[in-house]
Amino acid sequence: MSAMPARPRLRSALTRGIAIALLAGFCAPPAALAQDFPIEFLRMMAARRGAPPASVRTLRQLLAAQPMAEAEKSRVAAILDAAEKDAAAGRTAAAQRGLAEARAALAGTPWTPAQAFASSLDVAPRTPILDAARPVAMKIGASYEAVTPPGARLRLSLERRGGPAISLGEKPLVARRTETVTVAIPAAMATGRYAFISEIVVDGASLARSSAQVDVVRDLASAEARAERRLAAVKASEDAAATVRYPYALAKSVASGQRELERPPLADRLTRSDDVLTALEAGLDPIRHGVGDQRRAYRLSGADELMPLRIYVPTTWKPGTALPIVLALHGGGGDENEMLEVDGGKFGKLAERYGYIVVSPFGYRPVGAWGSPITLPSVYGSTTKEGRAVGGPERARMLELSEKDALTALDRIATEYGADRKRMFVTGHSMGGGGTWYLAHKHRALWAGAAASAGPFFVDGYDLERLRGMGVMIVQGEGDPPSLAADRKLAADLLIRGIGVTYLETPSVNHGQTFGASLPSIFEFFERQRLRGNPTIKLPLK
Incomplete structure (x- = not known):
């Protein structure tokens, strides 16, 4: 159980709360970097460098901490050295075999011919959405050549958290x-x-096991046809219709490989779709001008895709009431639900209390970065150039549409309410x-203020002077070494320039x-x- 966080310390440009000596020169050690760096960017870095070298580094770290005889450690280290050389020379299959043998040794598993075969296989459904109305295709691939043992079989099952495994049978392997x-x-x-479990079984023993997250649905094509017939028979706003159609559009995008499975199960999306349809059939539009916590969707021009969107509108809102509005941007790998589910829905509770509308978009893709070509670990003030070559037409389009999704969603909700x-x-x-930094800098005229949390990920060439005169806040945690040092330096540099910042x-x-x-x-x-230009407003405001 984690300890309760201590009370935050607020330091402002109006005080002398930031000591320059504290803000300069901090550099997290490599071990902390590997452990604490935001996982979404570690994944991006691993994808650029190639999986074998990244796996070698990881296994070396595990080996260093493993309690085993020195002779065995030396043997595994030699296997990893050979795998690294094979990867560098483009001998990917040999590298993968070496990594598999090293993993087996670290797990205390004998490296037999049968184990070498089992470890070579990769088994996964062709799509993570499994329709019970039709057979599910499974792709079996091998990362390196291995002799198939007699009687080798593939055992498949589905498991739900807290429930028993449901067998899907066994298949012979050739x-x-x-x-x-x-x-x-x-x-x-x-x-x-569900978790889709694949096991490689030889002589009745399970030698390798993998798990993939899947959604089980039933006859999705027929369900979509029924939804379209019901939708055609009612009057619906544009976004209500988009919300009804969203789960079916998502399923097609996932099946085609354009999208990944979302954190909310597809079944939840389908339930929401049906609830909206039921309300429309009763003569009510639960989307347009709705209040409270809302899950909805809209069509993003340029992408020609339906985008999910979550918003919070105070229950006190009435037409003609002009409330302040906040654009909330999730972290890498997240979705539109992340921000409004922090700490049990704290964002919505505070929005209700203070009277703010919250707009939490998806951002086109989980790592769309809101348009900012972020290139970690090159945080603010870093001399590291690692990853600055990330790009290409596909990445550029994702960045553009991620920014567009954020600003379009904000404008649509601001207009509607x-x-x-x-x-x-x-x-x-x-x-x-x-x-936050990217949009605050690029679209300076939009904002009355910006608050960036643990995200000092800057593009070379940002003009900090553009932030002058705007309310700027930086929030950090002392237990976040990689971005902590960069945010401290950023706050200090803003203060040195005379640009107001609350830290x-x-x-x-x-x-x-x-x-x-x-x-x-x-x-x-x-x-x-609100105090800017309004000195008569009394504090505290709430």
Whole structure:
């Protein structure tokens, strides 16, 4: 159980709370970097460098901490050295075999011919959405050549958290590099999120096991046809219709490989779709001008895709009420639900209390970065150039559409609810913190203030002078070494330039805890922006 976070310490440009000596020169040691760096960017870095070298580094770290005889450690180290050389020379299959042997040794598993075969295979459904109305195709691939033992079989099952495994049967394995097998989903199986378990079995023993997250649905094509017939028979706003259609569009995008499975199970999206349809059939539009916590969708021009969107509108809102509005940007790998689910829905509770509309977009893709070509670990002030070559037409398009999704969603909701555009704010965490800096800098005229949480991910050439005169806040946790040093330096540089900044650093919280711990202070900061030009407003505001 983690300790309760200590009370945040607020430091402002109006005080002398930031000591320059504290802000300069901090550099996290490599071990801390490997452990604490935001996981979404580590994945991006691994993909650029190639999996074998990254795996060699990881296994070396595990080997160093492994209690085993020195002779065995030396043997495994030699295997890893050879795998690294094979990877560098382009001998990927040999490198993968070496890595598999090293992993087996670290797990205490004998490296037999049968184990070498089992470790060579990669088994996964062709799509993570499994329709019980039709057979499911499984792709079996081998990362290196190995002799198939007699009687080798593939055992498949589905598991739900807290429930028993549901067997999908066993299939014989043949000595081919790749093959496809099909399995049937039991007709009576409940829909929802499952773990798809694949096991390689030889002589009755399970030698390798892998798990993939899947959603089980039932006859999705027929369900979509029924939804379209029901939708055609009612009057619906554009976004209500988009919300009804979204889960079916998502399923097609996932099946085609354009999108990944989302954190909310598809079954939840389908339930939301049906609930909206039921309300429309009763003569009510639950989307347009709805209040409270809302899950909805809209069509993003340029992408020609339906984008999910989550918003919070105070229950006190009435037409003609111009409320302030906040754009909330999630971290890498997240979705539109992340920000409004921090600390049990703290964002929505504070929005209700202070009277703010919150817009939490998806960002086109989980690592769309809100348009900012972030290139970690090149945080603010770093001399590291690692990863600055990330790009290409596909990446450029993702960045463009991620930015467009954020700004389009904000504009649509601001228009629909008549928000106060003079009190428009942007905030975000981690990748969303980097997006906050990027959008605040690029679209300076939009914002009354910006609050970036643990996201000092800057593009070379940012002009900090563009932030002069705008309310700027930086929030950090003392347990977040990689971005902590960069945010301290950024705050110091802003102060040295005479650019106002409010700096909040919370003791005893890590990267994932920073935003939730800071949210009350972020809302207080947004409220204090009303004092600009309004010195008669009394504090505290809430």
